[in-house]
Amino acid sequence: MTSFDSAAARSDTGAARIDSVGTRSDAGVARFDEAIARDQRIEPADDMPEGYRRTMVRQIAQHAHSEIIGMQPEGDWITRAPTLRRKAILLAKVQDEAGHGLYLYSAAETLGADRGDLTRRLIEGRQKYSSIFNYPTRSFADVGVIGWLVDGAAICNQVPLCRSSYGPYARAMIRICKEESFHQRQGYELLMTMMRGIPAQREMVQDAVDRWWWPSLMMFGPPDADSPNTAQSMAWKIKRHTNDELRQRFVDMTVPQAEALGVTLPDPDLRWNAERGHHDFGQPDWDELRRVISGDGPMNAQRLRRRREADEDGAWVREAAAAHAAASSPAVSSTSGSSPAAASTASILEGER
Numbered sequence: 001m002t003s004f005d006s007a008a009a010r011s012d013t014g015a016a017r018i019d020s021v022g023t024r025s026d027a028g029v030a031r032f033d034e035a036i037a038r039d040q041r042i043e044p045a046d047d048m049p050e051g052y053r054r055t056m057v058r059q060i061a062q063h064a065h066s067e068i069i070g071m072q073p074e075g076d077w078i079t080r081a082p083t084l085r086r087k088a089i090l091l092a093k094v095q096d097e098a099g100h101g102l103y104l105y106s107a108a109e110t111l112g113a114d115r116g117d118l119t120r121r122l123i124e125g126r127q128k129y130s131s132i133f134n135y136p137t138r139s140f141a142d143v144g145v146i147g148w149l150v151d152g153a154a155i156c157n158q159v160p161l162c163r164s165s166y167g168p169y170a171r172a173m174i175r176i177c178k179e180e181s182f183h184q185r186q187g188y189e190l191l192m193t194m195m196r197g198i199p200a201q202r203e204m205v206q207d208a209v210d211r212w213w214w215p216s217l218m219m220f221g222p223p224d225a226d227s228p229n230t231a232q233s234m235a236w237k238i239k240r241h242t243n244d245e246l247r248q249r250f251v252d253m254t255v256p257q258a259e260a261l262g263v264t265l266p267d268p269d270l271r272w273n274a275e276r277g278h279h280d281f282g283q284p285d286w287d288e289l290r291r292v293i294s295g296d297g298p299m300n301a302q303r304l305r306r307r308r309e310a311d312e313d314g315a316w317v318r319e320a321a322a323a324h325a326a327a328s329s330p331a332v333s334s335t336s337g338s339s340p341a342a343a344s345t346a347s348i349l350e351g352e353r
């Protein structure tokens with residue numbers, strides 16, 4: 001098995017690794033530890049270990065980037081939706097993803113990070129986003145399968161994050177999960193419609209399921225034994241379940257849905273295990289996940305290029321907004337990476353003191 005702690009797989013937020021030093025005072029450490037033990041929320045002004053702050057910025061930024069990059073695979077189909085109704089649904093869904101990215105960047109800002117700086121780290125390939133968005137969408141059935149499997153996996157992963165210990169992240173997750181539920185339902189309904197159609201439509205659905213099943217399982221991250229961050233994130237109650245626990249929950253939830261739909265999940269080892277009360281299933285290709293995370297997936301270059309172009313195209317809007325803000329309040333001088341907030345992002349993520 002390949003270690004996910006290798007240099008190739010790490011982003012420059014790797015400094016956010018387990019580290020409980022840096023809290024301002026012994027009393028602050030005690031308050032933080034007590035709040036975690038009592039299952040209370042940590043709020044932006046509360047004392048927190050620097051390792052906790054860096055881990056939160058790392059996870060929230062990666063999550064935000066995933067939402068924004070995640071607009072691309074399905075966005076490609078907006079102009080090719082088969083009916084006005086499907087187009088309206090898809091437009092709404094892709095816009096929702098943009099909104100999720102914005103809530104999450106706002107949550108990262110409560111920790112002292114700078115949104116422009118996080119975006120720059122993404123487009124320079126220094127911060128990660130979900131592996132799942134580096135696969136191509138080949139037919140309209142992919143839109144349905146992304147809704148069903150990818151958003152279904154996102155719900156499994158993110159509903160427990162509504163109880164995550166960091167308040168602004170947990171609260172953002174509540175609305176995100178409600179919207180993801182709509183995304184999942186629209187995907188499943190689209191697939192149901194296609195499965196009731198002609199044989200060519202049913203084949204498109206099965207083909208899309210065959211291509212997206214394994215990458216969907218990879219969304220949950222490496223196996224627990226190979227996950228460098230899980231133990232500390234569980235101790236800090238950022239994560240409420242391990243990667244493997246959530247992957248199992250997703251498989252158990254999805255198998256009956258696949259049966260109702262009439263598709264076959266492409267795993268010869270998938271079967272009910274009465275003793276465990278769960279489905280047994282095969283292992284994804286973990287080397288593939290490592291490659292995709294490291295930038296070598298089928299669509300990584302295109303996804304980042306388009307994100308970079310969008311950032312450049314939007315520069316004039318940000319400049320105009322910054323000029324307006326500066327005119328109304330002299331204290332707000334810049335939204336660029338050279339701002340004090342950007343310097344503080346670097347210090348949070350890289351442990352610069």
Ligand code: ACO
Nearest residue numbers: 010011063066067129130131154218219221227228229230
């Ligand atoms: N794609 C890209 N990177 C991944 C993936 C993946 N599927 N799985 C794990 N990684 C990265 C981790 O970010 C971590 O990188 P880093 O330490 O350099 O920052 C490294 O691989 C090792 O993984 P873990 O130790 O398991 O990392 P972590 O404890 O952060 O768990 C997980 C990863 C489960 C993705 C967690 O960060 C999480 O729950 N994030 C919030 C949900 C999210 O980001 N979802 C994105 C897709 S959902 C959507 O619809 C947009």
